[in-house]
Amino acid sequence: MRTSKRTQILEAAARVVEREGVKSVTFDSVAAEAGLTKGGLLYHFASRDDLVQAIHQHLADQWEAHIAAAAGKQAEEATPAERLAAYTRVAIQSATRAELLFMLEGSTTPGHAAAWDAVIDRWVPPLETGDADDQVTLDRFIARLAADGLWLYESLTAHRLDPRLRRAVAERIASTLNHDDA
Numbered sequence: 001m002r003t004s005k006r007t008q009i010l011e012a013a014a015r016v017v018e019r020e021g022v023k024s025v026t027f028d029s030v031a032a033e034a035g036l037t038k039g040g041l042l043y044h045f046a047s048r049d050d051l052v053q054a055i056h057q058h059l060a061d062q063w064e065a066h067i068a069a070a071a072g073k074q075a076e077e078a079t080p081a082e083r084l085a086a087y088t089r090v091a092i093q094s095a096t097r098a099e100l101l102f103m104l105e106g107s108t109t110p111g112h113a114a115a116w117d118a119v120i121d122r123w124v125p126p127l128e129t130g131d132a133d134d135q136v137t138l139d140r141f142i143a144r145l146a147a148d149g150l151w152l153y154e155s156l157t158a159h160r161l162d163p164r165l166r167r168a169v170a171e172r173i174a175s176t177l178n179h180d181d182a
Helices: 005-020 027-034 038-044 048-071 080-090 097-106 110-123 129-133 135-156 163-175
Strands: none
Touching: 005 027, 005 038, 005 048, 005 097, 027 038, 027 048, 048 080, 048 097, 048 110, 080 110, 080 135, 080 163, 097 110, 129 135, 135 163
């Protein structure tokens, strides 16, 4: 299947961010990376903010596709334990610099955070105050924190785990989710 021009632009923008950071995303830098004219880029994105928002969505969509592949199904077809197990299994993959920078940038801009939050809400909903007495829900949240910790460890440190050990850690976290789903 041929990649759309819009997808090519978003992948080019992610490469710019990998090398130079989020602030480096300009029409000129992305157009040069994508092999387009600035006008060609403007055809797809009316403003820099439209482009940045589309990059957030593109990266979040890729992340969700990895989680769905790990689950073997979409979030709405999976049980809560299956969703969290898939999320955990994806945690063995280090984030790219672009993903980390966009997630960090998105956390301070509600409109940009929406793409990431939607994925998280579908796969690992947040803990609510009323969940404090629900042991299964608390255990799932603790497993999520462990998976997030593994992902951050792999993404932020120079000390990479051996791939076999990383998978074993993720599987161990996932195996703690053996509660019956209602």
